[in-house]
Structures are given as C-alpha cells and as structure tokens.
Amino acid sequence: MTNEEKASIYHSLLLRHDKIDGKVADIKSEAAGMELNDTQVKQLEVLEQQKSQVVSEAQSLFPDYK
Numbered sequence: 001m002t003n004e005e006k007a008s009i010y011h012s013l014l015l016r017h018d019k020i021d022g023k024v025a026d027i028k029s030e031a032a033g034m035e036l037n038d039t040q041v042k043q044l045e046v047l048e049q050q051k052s053q054v055v056s057e058a059q060s061l062f063p064d065y066k
Helices: 003-031 038-061
Strands: none
Touching (some): 003 038
C-alpha cells in the first residue's frame, strides 16, 4: 500500500472518529449535568468501543510508528 493510500484511509478514519466523538458529545449534552441513564451509558460504551476500533485501524496503517 502506498503512502498516499494510507493517508486517504487515515483521513477517512479521522473523519469516522470525529463523527463518533460528535455522537458522544450529543449524548452527554442530553444529560446536561445530570447523571446518564442506562441507555445513554450503554450507547457511550458502544461508541467508545467503536472509537477504539478506529484507533486500532489507524495504528495498523503505520506499524513501525510508535
């Protein structure tokens, strides 16, 4: 895979990560300083797992970089 292809994939992953971050922020803003309900907590857990997956995919593009 060329560096240009890696850069394109990396950019897509960053956009996905940002979109997930936006969803996390939306859920937290719904609570508006109050405690999150069970549904919100579960949604956040799923989103955090998705973010971790995106980060893993991004790191796999550049295995020599640490």
